[in-house]
Amino acid sequence: MTTLSAPPLRVPAPGTARRRIPAWVYSLIGVLILAVMLFPIYWMVNASLQPSGNTLTAGLFPLNPDFSGYEKALRDQGGNLVTSLIIATGTVVLTLLIAAPAAYALAQFRFRWIGAALMIIIVAQMVPGVVIANALYSAYNDLGMLNSLAGLILADASHAIPFAILILRTSMLAIPPSIVEAARIDGAGLVRAFMSVVVPISRNVLITAALFAFLFSWSDFLFALTLTTTEEVRPVTLGIYQYLGTQVSNWSAVMATAVLSSIPAIILLVLAQKFIAAGATGGAVK
Amino acid sequence: MTIVAPRTEAVAPAAAAPAPGRRRRHSPERWTRLLFIAPAALYILAFFGYPIVKNFTMSLQEYTTKTFFTGEAPWVGLANYVTVTTSSLFGPAFLNTALFTLGSILGQFVIGMALAVFFKRRFPLNGFLRSMMLLPWLLPVIVSSATWRSILDQDSGILNRFLGAIGLTDAPIGWLTDPAVALIAVIIVNIWVGIPFNVALLYGGLQDIPEELYEAAALDGATGWKAFWHITWPSLRPVVSVVLVLGVVYTLKVLDVILGLTNGGPANATQTLAVRSYQESFVNFQFGVGSAYSNVLILVSLIFAVIYLRANRRAVDE
Numbered sequence: 001m002t003t004l005s006a007p008p009l010r011v012p013a014p015g016t017a018r019r020r021i022p023a024w025v026y027s028l029i030g031v032l033i034l035a036v037m038l039f040p041i042y043w044m045v046n047a048s049l050q051p052s053g054n055t056l057t058a059g060l061f062p063l064n065p066d067f068s069g070y071e072k073a074l075r076d077q078g079g080n081l082v083t084s085l086i087i088a089t090g091t092v093v094l095t096l097l098i099a100a101p102a103a104y105a106l107a108q109f110r111f112r113w114i115g116a117a118l119m120i121i122i123v124a125q126m127v128p129g130v131v132i133a134n135a136l137y138s139a140y141n142d143l144g145m146l147n148s149l150a151g152l153i154l155a156d157a158s159h160a161i162p163f164a165i166l167i168l169r170t171s172m173l174a175i176p177p178s179i180v181e182a183a184r185i186d187g188a189g190l191v192r193a194f195m196s197v198v199v200p201i202s203r204n205v206l207i208t209a210a211l212f213a214f215l216f217s218w219s220d221f222l223f224a225l226t227l228t229t230t231e232e233v234r235p236v237t238l239g240i241y242q243y244l245g246t247q248v249s250n251w252s253a254v255m256a257t258a259v260l261s262s263i264p265a266i267i268l269l270v271l272a273q274k275f276i277a278a279g280a281t282g283g284a285v286k
Numbered sequence: 287m288t289i290v291a292p293r294t295e296a297v298a299p300a301a302a303a304p305a306p307g308r309r310r311r312h313s314p315e316r317w318t319r320l321l322f323i324a325p326a327a328l329y330i331l332a333f334f335g336y337p338i339v340k341n342f343t344m345s346l347q348e349y350t351t352k353t354f355f356t357g358e359a360p361w362v363g364l365a366n367y368v369t370v371t372t373s374s375l376f377g378p379a380f381l382n383t384a385l386f387t388l389g390s391i392l393g394q395f396v397i398g399m400a401l402a403v404f405f406k407r408r409f410p411l412n413g414f415l416r417s418m419m420l421l422p423w424l425l426p427v428i429v430s431s432a433t434w435r436s437i438l439d440q441d442s443g444i445l446n447r448f449l450g451a452i453g454l455t456d457a458p459i460g461w462l463t464d465p466a467v468a469l470i471a472v473i474i475v476n477i478w479v480g481i482p483f484n485v486a487l488l489y490g491g492l493q494d495i496p497e498e499l500y501e502a503a504a505l506d507g508a509t510g511w512k513a514f515w516h517i518t519w520p521s522l523r524p525v526v527s528v529v530l531v532l533g534v535v536y537t538l539k540v541l542d543v544i545l546g547l548t549n550g551g552p553a554n555a556t557q558t559l560a561v562r563s564y565q566e567s568f569v570n571f572q573f574g575v576g577s578a579y580s581n582v583l584i585l586v587s588l589i590f591a592v593i594y595l596r597a598n599r600r601a602v603d604e
Contacts, residue, residue, distance in 0.1 A: 026409035033401065034415050040478070041421060043444060044433040058444070102326030109319050117323075119595065124334040126591045128539035130563045131580045134344065134573060135337035141354055158333045165326060190318045219426035221542040226568050237428045244432055244546060251436055258429045265424035273417045280420060280486035 044262070048255035058251075069252030070260075077257045080239040083149070084218055087235060088264075090153035091217035092210045095160040099209060103168030104198055108177060118169075125162045132158055133226040140227055147232045155223040160213035167212075167279060171205040172198065208279040211268055218264050236261050338584070341577045349574040359574075366578040375557055383558040383586075386473055386544075387537045393477035394533060398484025403514070405485070406492050416489065423482035431546025434475045438462050438547075462548050465555035472556050476543050480536075484529060491525030492518065527597035534590045538583060559583045 048069050049062035106114055136155055137146070145151035175198060183193040199206070224238040236257065243254045269276055345366050347359040370376055405416050422430065437443050438461035446458040461471040499517050503509075508516055519526075541560045548556045550565060559579055567576025 023407075023409040026404075026407050027411045027415075030405070030409065030411060030415045033404070034418055037419060037478075037481070038421060040430070040433050040437060041425070043437055044429070047433075047436055058442075098325045098329050101322040105319060105322035109322070111319075111323075120330065120334075122595065122598070123591055124330055126535045126587050126594075127334055127338065128560060128563075128580060128583050128587060130539065130541060130560055130567075131341050131577075131584060132333060132337045134563070134567050134577050134580060135340035136333075137567070138344070138349075138354075138573065139336070139340070154333070157329070161326065161329060161333075190315065190322075194322075215424055219428075221426065221428045221545075222564075225545075226564075237426050240426075240428050240432050241546065244435065248435075254432055255436065258432050261429050262425050265421065265426075269417060269421060269424060273413075276420060276424070277417055277486070280423075280483070 041262070044255050044258050048252055048259045050252050066252070069250070069256035072250060072253040073256035073260060076243075076253065077236055077239045077260070080234050080236040081260060083233055084235040084237070084261075086149060087152050087156060087220075088214045088217040090149065091156045091160060092213045094153055094157045095164050095213040096206060096210060098157070099161050099164035099168055100199070100202070100206065101194065103165045104172050104194060106165065107169045107172035108175065108180070118166075121162045121165055124158075125166075129159075129222045130226075133222055136223075137226055145227075147228050147230050149233055151227055152220075152223055152233065152235070153217075155227060156217040156220045157213070159216035159220065160209075163216070164209040164213060168202065168205055168209055172202060175201055204275065205278070207272070208275040211272055211275055212279045215265060215268065218261075341580060341584075344573055344577040345581050347574050349572075349577070351571040353573070362574070366574045369575050370578045370582065375554060375562060378554060379557045379559050379562045382469060382556060383538065383560070385469060386476070386540070386556075386558055387534055389470075389473040390476040390480060390537045390540075391530060391533045393473065394480035394484045395530065397477070398481050398529075399488055401481070401485045402488035402492055403518070405489055416485070419485055420482045422478055423480075423486075427479060427542040428546045430475065430479055431543055434478075435462065435547055438471055438475075463552050465553040468548050468552055468555040472544050472547050475547060476537065476540060479543060480533065484533070487525060487529045488522070491522050491529075494525075495521045524597065528594065531590050531594040531597055535587050535594065538587055538590070559586075 043058075046060070046062050047058045049065040049067070050058040051064075051066040051068070105111070106117060111117070132155065136151075140146045140148075140151050145154075179201075180193050180197050183197045184190070188196065219237065220235065221237040221241065224235040225241065228234055228238065240254065240257050240261065243250075243257065248254055344359075346361055346363060347353075348362045348365075349359045353359045401419070405412060437445050440446060440458050440460040440463055443461070445461070446455070449455045450458065459467060462468055495518065499521070500513055503513050503517055539560050540558075541564060544550060544556050544558065544561055545564070550557045550561045559582055563576050563579035563583060565576075566572045566579055570576075
């Protein structure tokens with residue numbers, strides 16, 4: 001910037017300095033930055049298409065794509081992918097059921113202890129997962145909830161519920177109380193009014209919260225690692241870890257599983273960009 | 287008796303409904319309102335409150351595999367904390383936690399800030415590139431770990447092949463097998479994972495700075511670096527403090543990056559407090575010692591959480 005703006009035209013320096021670099025140059029730089037950032041993801045796809053074997057001397061491009069890694073991945077991890085899907089979907093449902101009414105209450109009702117409640121929710125987000133896992137292991141052991149879908153759904157929701165309450169509340173603060181009151185005057189109870197007025201208005205942020213609940217749960221590794229001890233219920237993240245366990249014997253299968261596990265994130269990012277972008281900033285700052 | 291008994295039973299439920307109403311005018315409504323918040327309150331109590339308390343009591347007990355058979359967990363006072371702090375791994379784990387956190391935050395923040403400033407310009411493809419940039423953050427961390435493990439492989443990983451090809455290294459570096467560099471390797475990967483989050487938050491903060499400030503400064507000749515130091519940085523400070531403190535709290539508890547890449551090795555070079563806690567509890571089945579480790583972690587997090595809450599309050603106020 002400074003070197004460019006300094007020498008020839010001195011008078012209107014600031015303006016011209018910017019204008020001299022055409023916008024497409026920035027696009028080009030942006031594409032280069034993205035290429036560097038996303039190189040590992042490219043490499044994951046590339047390695048997944050290399051002929052299988054225990055070395056990973058992959059070529060730079062999958063010139064002769066080989067799908068045997070995917071065959072093995074689907075054979076070994078297909079069931080785990082389904083397990084992950086069930087758990088993530090369950091977490092979404094549980095998160096919305098618990099977080100949406102709570103967020104509405106914290107946004108619109110006048111409770112005296114709202115400040116304290118919000119503080120607790122923010123602090124809850126910071127509790128290390130390993131602390132929760134530690135205590136849950138012994139509780140789940142007593143309750144017979146180790147190796148259960150329900151146990152993992154409940155535990156995974158601990159990533160999503162505080163986050164969902166915070167972003168839902170921020171958006172629900174903007175709902176004018178008069179619309180809800182109008183519905184109540186027409187005879188709807190509080191619950192009915194919530195379902196028929198608040199939920200439709202909040203559709204976008206509910207989708208955002210749902211997406212993140214899905215991604216958090218789909219990505220969960222710690223609870224899968226600590227709260228399952230057998231192969232009955234095994235999310236795919238743990239499947240990958242087990243692949244990595246000893247010496248990796250088949251890199252293309254590991255990378256194929258990695259690609260398959262990345263698909264939800266990639267699909268959601270492509271299809272729901274604006275929701276993802278909203279969620280990325282929403283939960284943290286407000 | 288026989289006549290009275292059913293009558294009271296029949297009356298009781300009917301009377302129960304209006305009874306609270308007499309005491310407070312909006313009571314039924316009040317109960318419905320509490321119903322909105324009750325599931326969340328119960329959940330938070332069960333999945334955050336209980337674990338914190340349980341973790342604390344466990345840390346004062348001899349809680350091992352035996353406990354699950356006998357149901358006995360004798361109280362041992364602070365013995366677990368003594369075990370933790372006198373362990374030869376405690377010092378290194380503490381230091382590694384500090385280095386891992388500091389290195390990760392520094393890298394994520396500086397690169398994140400540079401990218402956020404870059405994307406503040408208007409140019410074609412900006413929005414698309416920016417959202418694709420989020421991808422590393424959305425992938426399951428264990429997926430990223432697996433991928434990086436193949437990239438960082440000493441013999442056949444693409445990084446060493448690249449460094450060798452451009453003549454930067456004479457011999458392949460054992461990124462994940464050499465105790466001298468393993469911590470650096472896990473920090474690099476964690477930086478990669480964390481950049482998108484930093485970019486997203488900082489970019490959001492930059493959007494909130496009024497354009498007029500820059501226009502006014504440009505008239506005074508402040509552009510480029512000058513504009514950054516005199517306008518961007520001061521205006522962004524509340525967001526920056528939130529990003530940094532949140533980054534610290536999130537990084538302190540990172541587990542999957544390290545477990546996926548090195549499992550705490552080689553030669554304990556990547557042991558952190560979180561890894562120690564996991565391994566004591568779930569590898570050695572010394573739950574008491576594991577919870578003592580995680581309580582140390584909570585304590586450190588709590589200090590930063592307090593800083594966060596104060597910074598956050600200021601950020602929202604301003």
